[in-house]
Amino acid sequence: MSDTTSLYQPGILEGVPRVARYVQFTLAGEQQPAQALKEALTRASPLVNGRDVVIGISPALVHALGGQVPGLHDMPDFSGKLKVPATPGQLWCWVRGDDLGDLLHVTRQLQKALAPAFTLRHVVDAFRHRHDDATGFGRDLTGFEDGTENPRGDEALAAAFAQGQGDGLDGASFVAVQQWVHDLDAFDRMPEQDQNHCIGRRLSDNEEIEDAPEFAHVKRTAQESFEPEAFVLRRSMPWLASTQAGLMFVAFGRSFDAFEAQMRRMAGQDDGIVDGVFKLSRPVTGAYFWCPPMRAGQLDLRRLGFD
Numbered sequence: 001m002s003d004t005t006s007l008y009q010p011g012i013l014e015g016v017p018r019v020a021r022y023v024q025f026t027l028a029g030e031q032q033p034a035q036a037l038k039e040a041l042t043r044a045s046p047l048v049n050g051r052d053v054v055i056g057i058s059p060a061l062v063h064a065l066g067g068q069v070p071g072l073h074d075m076p077d078f079s080g081k082l083k084v085p086a087t088p089g090q091l092w093c094w095v096r097g098d099d100l101g102d103l104l105h106v107t108r109q110l111q112k113a114l115a116p117a118f119t120l121r122h123v124v125d126a127f128r129h130r131h132d133d134a135t136g137f138g139r140d141l142t143g144f145e146d147g148t149e150n151p152r153g154d155e156a157l158a159a160a161f162a163q164g165q166g167d168g169l170d171g172a173s174f175v176a177v178q179q180w181v182h183d184l185d186a187f188d189r190m191p192e193q194d195q196n197h198c199i200g201r202r203l204s205d206n207e208e209i210e211d212a213p214e215f216a217h218v219k220r221t222a223q224e225s226f227e228p229e230a231f232v233l234r235r236s237m238p239w240l241a242s243t244q245a246g247l248m249f250v251a252f253g254r255s256f257d258a259f260e261a262q263m264r265r266m267a268g269q270d271d272g273i274v275d276g277v278f279k280l281s282r283p284v285t286g287a288y289f290w291c292p293p294m295r296a297g298q299l300d301l302r303r304l305g306f307d
């Protein structure tokens with residue numbers, strides 16, 4: 001593949017941080033002049049190094065700025081038998097680090113830089129759960145290891161970043177973000193075998209269960225089973241707020257195609273079989289963003305009309 005190194009926001013490729021905040025900004029008023037949006041993004045840019053803060057821009061915001069990004073569109077409605085809400089946003093920031101207090105201050109700096117054109121709409125605090133430094137994997141709050149089948153090395157680069165599309169596009173990533181709320185009481189009530197069958201792996205040792213039912217999550221989403229193969233780079237994290245908790249599902253792709261193929265099958269749109277994950281969780285938000293590439297250590301916003 002062509003060299004996308006140094007073109008992508010590095011936080012995407014790095015593992016999941018110890019703590020993070022998913023921060024969504026919205027437009028302060030219906031009609032914001034493109035110039036005001038541009039000025040706000042220019043002020044925020046120095047805070048976004050792509051590592052400590054990864055940024056994603058919505059289709060609507062790209063449009064409002066007068067930009068064009070081929071393949072960028074809103075999340076479709078995947079609802080069928082179940083609700084899979086599409087809740088479009090404007091600006092998405094994945095604020096990453098080791099200390100939640102520090103992340104609060106980064107959030108405040110972003111808020112100030114983006115005002116008055118943007119206002120903060122929603123923050124979700126996330127963390128690693130039972131992370132194993134040796135394997136680099138953490139767990140979902142159900143206890144299942146998350147990330148096992150993520151592509152690695154060059155395969156991760158090929159899955160997550162656009163290439164061969166030209167300046168200002170190569171190194172960009174298309175991210176799908178969905179907040180899932182777990183029903184941990186329902187999960188706790190299930191016999192262990194049913195818990196294992198929801199995912200298709202054994203909680204005890206993470207082994208894949210060959211004869212798992214067709215609804216098993218890893219059977220539904222097996223990346224090689226799609227035509228064409230549907231690989232994404234998942235960077236999901238557990239979240240909690242007061243008594244609610246779940247998984248912030250985050251998948252980076254060179255386009256939205258792989259995520260869409262997986263989500264359609266999970267929702268039962270291919271064969272009527274709904275993914276076992278819905279027995280223990282439900283999505284309450286869903287949005288797509290374009291994560292612009294980097295150039296000389298700064299966000300490359302040329303496709304949005306910036307110099």
Ligand code: HEM
Pocket residue numbers: 140144145146147148149150178180199201217218221222223224232247249251259262263266277281282
């Ligand atoms: C509450 C929501 C979810 C939970 C708790 C969850 C959990 C898991 C777990 C435990 C695994 C097995 C280990 C691994 O390979 O990471 C897995 C695999 C996977 N999940 Fe999810 N997941 C959720 C939602 C989703 C969604 C919405 C998608 C995409 C639309 C997705 C795509 C995948 C993929 C592609 C794999 C790897 C499949 C393979 O190639 O073996 N997951 N997930």
